Each structure stands twice: as structure tokens, then as C-alpha cells.
Amino acid sequence: MEDCIFCKIANKEVPAKILYEDEWVIAFPDIHPITPVHILVIPRKHIESINDLTDNEENEKIMGRLIMAAREIAFNENIAEDGYKLLIRTGKDGGQEVPHIHLHLLGGGRMKENIGVVGR
Ligand code: 5GP
């Protein structure tokens, strides 16, 4: 996807500190961290959102790799033992801003539990 910032990061057209990469996914720090550790894990393949995940083995593999990569990064960042939060926003109501699937790995302190609805 030409104008997708996360595709550009995955293709190394835009620099980012790559913290993990494999055949399926790549991870880098969020540009505006909201927690001491805030890392985005994305598929190399451009998939806009969870809504666009066709039910097939490749997409199962990709979504599995997102979690496995987040787990490995959590150990590398020394937050695995204390714990962390994994978050995927979807669409307008979910607050998704970048239309390329990304898993937020949030950690480095006890998470606020502030999920709720503010309206539409
Ligand atoms: P969303 O709201 O879609 O779940 O999360 C998008 C995230 O991407 C935000 O936390 C935002 O700070 C991050 N982000 C947006 N643009 C860039 C960028 O160019 N580089 C990096 N590293 N993060 C970005």
C-alpha cells in the first residue's frame, strides 16, 4: 500500500528502531508512547483492520505471529514477569487511527483500567 506509514516502516522506506522481525511481522516503538514500554507489532502484509481478516490459514499464521512476537519482545524488554497489556483497536468506535493492523504491547507499570464508552 503506497500511502500507508506502517507499510513504509515495514519496507524500511521510513526509519524506525526495529525491535523484532520475522517472515510475517515486524515491531518498533510507538512514536507517542502512552506507557514506559509501548511497542507496535504489525504484519508485513497490509491488512487494514481485524474486519478485513479473511478466514484463511495465512491470516491465522499472521495473527498468531503477532502474539508470539509480542511475547518474545515482552521478555526482551523485561516486562514479561510483571505483565503487560495487548491491544488491537478496530474501526471508528475502537479508536483505530492507522489503517494497518497493529498490536500494541503496553507495559512498564500497572495499567489503568479506563476502558468505557464516551459516545459516538
Ligand atoms: P491506533 O490508534 O490506530 O490503535 O494506534 C496508532 C498508533 O500508531 C498510535 O499510538 C500512534 O502514536 C502510532 N503512530 C502513528 N504514526 C506513527 C509513525 O509514523 N511511527 C510510529 N512509530 N508510530 C506511529
Ligand code: ZN
Ligand atoms: Zn500498510
